Amino acid sequence: MDRESKQAAKDLRAMYRELGTWTDVAGRLGLNVGQVWNTAKGRKRASAKVLVALGYPTRKVLAPVCPECGVVHVKNCPKVRRPRVKRAFVDWPRRRLVQALEKTGARYRELLAALEQQETQ
Numbered sequence: 034m035d036r037e038s039k040q041a042a043k044d045l046r047a048m049y050r051e052l053g054t055w056t057d058v059a060g061r062l063g064l065n066v067g068q069v070w071n072t073a074k075g076r077k078r079a080s081a082k083v084l085v086a087l088g089y090p091t092r093k094v095l096a097p098v099c100p101e102c103g104v105v106h107v108k109n110c111p112k113v114r115r116p117r118v119k120r121a122f123v124d125w126p127r128r129r130l131v132q133a134l135e136k137t138g139a140r141y142r143e144l145l146a147a148l149e150q151q152e153t154q
Protein backbone atom coordinates (compact mmCIF):
# COMPACT_ATOMS: atom_id res chain seq x y z
CA MET A 34 0.00 0.00 0.00
CA ASP A 35 1.36 3.42 -0.89
CA ARG A 36 1.97 6.25 1.54
CA GLU A 37 -1.15 8.24 0.55
CA SER A 38 -3.37 5.19 1.00
CA LYS A 39 -1.93 4.48 4.45
CA GLN A 40 -2.46 8.08 5.50
CA ALA A 41 -5.98 8.09 4.06
CA ALA A 42 -6.78 4.86 5.94
CA LYS A 43 -5.50 6.42 9.15
CA ASP A 44 -7.64 9.52 8.65
CA LEU A 45 -10.72 7.46 7.86
CA ARG A 46 -10.26 5.37 11.00
CA ALA A 47 -9.88 8.56 13.03
CA MET A 48 -13.12 9.87 11.54
CA TYR A 49 -14.79 6.57 12.35
CA ARG A 50 -13.76 6.86 16.01
CA GLU A 51 -15.20 10.34 16.06
CA LEU A 52 -18.44 9.67 14.18
CA GLY A 53 -19.16 6.10 15.24
CA THR A 54 -20.36 4.57 11.96
CA TRP A 55 -18.87 4.04 8.51
CA THR A 56 -22.08 5.36 6.98
CA ASP A 57 -21.54 8.66 8.76
CA VAL A 58 -17.91 8.80 7.67
CA ALA A 59 -18.93 8.15 4.07
CA GLY A 60 -21.77 10.67 4.33
CA ARG A 61 -19.50 13.34 5.71
CA LEU A 62 -17.10 12.86 2.82
CA GLY A 63 -19.73 12.34 0.15
CA LEU A 64 -18.33 8.92 -0.67
CA ASN A 65 -19.64 5.42 -1.00
CA VAL A 66 -19.54 3.37 2.24
CA GLY A 67 -17.84 0.36 0.64
CA GLN A 68 -15.12 2.51 -0.81
CA VAL A 69 -14.52 4.19 2.55
CA TRP A 70 -14.48 0.92 4.44
CA ASN A 71 -12.14 -0.84 2.01
CA THR A 72 -9.75 2.10 2.08
CA ALA A 73 -9.88 2.37 5.88
CA LYS A 74 -9.13 -1.35 6.23
CA GLY A 75 -6.26 -1.13 3.77
CA ARG A 76 -7.97 -3.47 1.32
CA LYS A 77 -7.93 -0.96 -1.46
CA ARG A 78 -5.67 1.87 -2.50
CA ALA A 79 -7.15 5.26 -1.77
CA SER A 80 -8.77 6.36 -5.00
CA ALA A 81 -8.37 9.89 -6.31
CA LYS A 82 -11.94 10.56 -5.13
CA VAL A 83 -11.09 9.50 -1.56
CA LEU A 84 -7.90 11.57 -1.55
CA VAL A 85 -9.72 14.65 -2.77
CA ALA A 86 -12.52 14.15 -0.22
CA LEU A 87 -9.90 14.01 2.54
CA GLY A 88 -8.29 17.16 1.22
CA TYR A 89 -5.13 15.65 -0.18
CA PRO A 90 -3.66 16.47 -3.53
CA THR A 91 -4.16 13.63 -6.01
CA ARG A 92 -1.18 11.54 -7.04
CA LYS A 93 0.94 12.87 -9.82
CA VAL A 94 2.54 10.42 -12.17
CA LEU A 95 5.45 11.17 -14.42
CA ALA A 96 4.53 10.50 -18.01
CA PRO A 97 7.05 10.28 -20.81
CA VAL A 98 7.02 12.71 -23.68
CA CYS A 99 5.53 11.09 -26.77
CA PRO A 100 8.27 10.06 -29.20
CA GLU A 101 5.93 10.77 -32.11
CA CYS A 102 4.80 14.33 -31.38
CA GLY A 103 6.95 15.47 -28.45
CA VAL A 104 3.99 16.24 -26.20
CA VAL A 105 2.91 14.47 -23.01
CA HIS A 106 -0.42 12.74 -23.35
CA VAL A 107 -2.04 9.84 -21.53
CA LYS A 108 -3.76 8.02 -24.33
CA ASN A 109 -2.67 7.06 -27.81
CA CYS A 110 -1.00 9.77 -29.80
CA PRO A 111 -3.66 11.78 -31.62
CA LYS A 112 -1.12 12.64 -34.31
CA VAL A 113 -0.44 9.05 -35.27
CA ARG A 114 -3.12 7.14 -37.08
CA ARG A 115 -2.95 3.44 -36.53
CA PRO A 116 -5.11 1.31 -38.75
CA ARG A 117 -7.59 -0.72 -36.77
CA VAL A 118 -6.98 -4.39 -37.16
CA LYS A 119 -10.30 -5.94 -37.95
CA ARG A 120 -10.84 -9.62 -38.38
CA ALA A 121 -12.62 -10.33 -41.59
CA PHE A 122 -16.05 -11.78 -41.06
CA VAL A 123 -14.97 -14.81 -43.09
CA ASP A 124 -12.54 -15.72 -40.32
CA TRP A 125 -15.18 -15.54 -37.60
CA PRO A 126 -16.43 -18.82 -36.18
CA ARG A 127 -19.78 -19.76 -37.65
CA ARG A 128 -21.53 -19.60 -34.28
CA ARG A 129 -20.44 -16.02 -33.82
CA LEU A 130 -21.56 -15.01 -37.26
CA VAL A 131 -24.99 -16.46 -36.66
CA GLN A 132 -25.20 -14.66 -33.31
CA ALA A 133 -24.20 -11.38 -34.90
CA LEU A 134 -26.75 -11.88 -37.64
CA GLU A 135 -29.50 -12.50 -35.15
CA LYS A 136 -28.51 -9.63 -32.90
CA THR A 137 -27.99 -6.84 -35.34
CA GLY A 138 -29.12 -5.78 -38.70
CA ALA A 139 -25.88 -3.91 -39.15
CA ARG A 140 -23.65 -5.01 -42.00
CA TYR A 141 -26.14 -7.74 -42.61
CA ARG A 142 -25.07 -8.33 -46.20
CA GLU A 143 -21.40 -8.71 -45.36
CA LEU A 144 -22.23 -11.17 -42.62
CA LEU A 145 -24.47 -13.19 -44.87
CA ALA A 146 -21.86 -13.26 -47.60
CA ALA A 147 -19.28 -14.48 -45.11
CA LEU A 148 -21.60 -17.23 -43.94
CA GLU A 149 -22.27 -18.35 -47.47
CA GLN A 150 -18.59 -18.30 -48.27
CA GLN A 151 -17.88 -20.48 -45.25
CA GLU A 152 -20.49 -22.96 -46.31
CA THR A 153 -19.03 -23.36 -49.78
CA GLN A 154 -15.53 -23.94 -48.37
Ligand SMILES: [Zn+2]
Pocket residue numbers: 099100101102103104106109110111112
Ligand atom coordinates in the same frame (compact mmCIF):
# COMPACT_ATOMS: atom_id res chain seq x y z
ZN1 LIG B 1 2.00 11.97 -29.41
